Amino acid sequence: xxxxxxxxxxxxxxxxxxxxxxxxxxxxxxxxxxxxxxxxxxxxxxxxxxxxxxxxxxxxxxxxxxxxxxxxxxxxxxxxxxxxxxxxxxxxxxxxxxxxxxxxxxxxxxxxxxxxxxxxxx
Amino acid sequence: xxxxxxxxxxxxxxxxxxxxxxxxxxxxxxxxxxxxxxxxxxxxxxxxxxxxxxxxxxxxxxxxxxxxxxxxxxxxxxxxxxxxxxxxxxxxxxxxxxxxxxxxxxxxxxxxxxxxxxxxxxxxxxxxxxxxxxxxxxxxxxxxxxxxxxxxxxxxxxxxxxxxxxxxxxxxxxxxxxxxxxxxxxxxxxxxxxxxxxxxxxxxxxxxxxxxxxxxxxxxxxxxxxxxxxxxxxxxxx
Numbered sequence: 001x002x003x004x005x006x007x008x009x010x011x012x013x014x015x016x017x018x019x020x021x022x023x024x025x026x027x028x029x030x031x032x033x034x035x036x037x038x039x040x041x042x043x044x045x046x047x048x049x050x051x052x053x054x055x056x057x058x059x060x061x062x063x064x065x066x067x068x069x070x071x072x073x074x075x076x077x078x079x080x081x082x083x084x085x086x087x088x089x090x091x092x093x094x095x096x097x098x099x100x101x102x103x104x105x106x107x108x109x110x111x112x113x114x115x116x117x118x119x120x121x122x
Numbered sequence: 123x124x125x126x127x128x129x130x131x132x133x134x135x136x137x138x139x140x141x142x143x144x145x146x147x148x149x150x151x152x153x154x155x156x157x158x159x160x161x162x163x164x165x166x167x168x169x170x171x172x173x174x175x176x177x178x179x180x181x182x183x184x185x186x187x188x189x190x191x192x193x194x195x196x197x198x199x200x201x202x203x204x205x206x207x208x209x210x211x212x213x214x215x216x217x218x219x220x221x222x223x224x225x226x227x228x229x230x231x232x233x234x235x236x237x238x239x240x241x242x243x244x245x246x247x248x249x250x251x252x253x254x255x256x257x258x259x260x261x262x263x264x265x266x267x268x269x270x271x272x273x274x275x276x277x278x279x280x281x282x283x284x285x286x287x288x289x290x291x292x293x294x295x296x297x298x299x300x301x302x303x304x305x306x307x308x309x310x311x312x313x314x315x316x317x318x319x320x321x322x323x324x325x326x327x328x329x330x331x332x333x334x335x336x337x338x339x340x341x342x343x344x345x346x347x348x349x350x351x352x353x354x355x356x357x358x359x360x
């Protein structure tokens with residue numbers, strides 16, 4: 001009986017723990033239909049961004065479909081127009097959960113462009 | 123050809139025409155909504171012609187406009203980024219004074235590109251010399267190689283950049299000829315801001331462009347032409 005109980009315990013503890021562990025909660029901004037399948041984007045967005053960045057910098061291809069600015073335009077929070085300002089911001093939430101440091105925003109603006117323009121219009 | 127063939131042919135013609143009319147605006151709108159999807163052409167060479175007779179001493183509207191457009195601090199110390207400077211020159215023997223803006227000259231054979239160890243410094247197909255800051259390691263060879271002192275190094279962390287103009291600490295930067303504006307079909311900020319129209323911007327390769335016509339008809343020089351760099355920025359009256 002003891003053995004059975006401990007076996008049950010062994011089986012249920014991980015299950016209970018697993019149930020508690022959920023992915024990061026993030027503010028997806030406006031959200032809506034992404035340019036690609038969501039699950040595919042989770043895995044491949046760095047490749048898309050790197051490819052688009054070279055196309056834009058070197059060839060002047062400013063197609064917004066896979067551009068960083070395009071991502072930010074939809075996914076910046078509707079509260080603060082940023083993808084990095086808070087713990088649950090679109091980029092920060094997953095990247096801190098996965099402990100992957102990104103340096104995009106040392107140079108690039110993390111703000112939605114329309115909001116930036118509005119603020120800086122003089 | 124019998125009557126049925128003709129009917130069929132006419133039917134096909136009209137349906138293709140209708141389809142074209144129906145689909146074409148969709149494509150056009152897609153282009154407008156999604157930005158330019160085509161690579162820049164090597165047939166174009168962007169350049170500037172600066173008329174020093176129109177450039178007023180003491181006026182720095184172009185510098186101010188550049189700073190605002192690109193998010194520069196406007197400081198002029200050794201560690202501040204300056205993409206465009208106003209320069210006053212004086213001929214010692216005659217005392218003649220000339221005022222002119224000086225920035226990256228967008229050379230055809232840029233020395234900054236030659237010396238870059240990581241290929242970060244590069245010339246775009248349309249003649250604009252740029253720094254790919256994803257590749258720049260901040261070694262500053264290009265700053266030493268540039269005969270025009272056009273490049274700056276970013277020493278301090280930056281925040282709140284223009285979404286169109288990413289800039290960051292540890293990389294070299296210089297006048298981009300407002301590449302983000304050119305790609306939208308606009309003129310560089312300095313050109314737009316000049317009240318005296320001292321700066322003429324356009325395609326040097328297009329014989330019908332205003333700048334090409336003017337270069338054909340008036341005397342203009344390249345600064346330090348002896349270096350054979352074939353600059354994209356030319357000056358009148360120096």
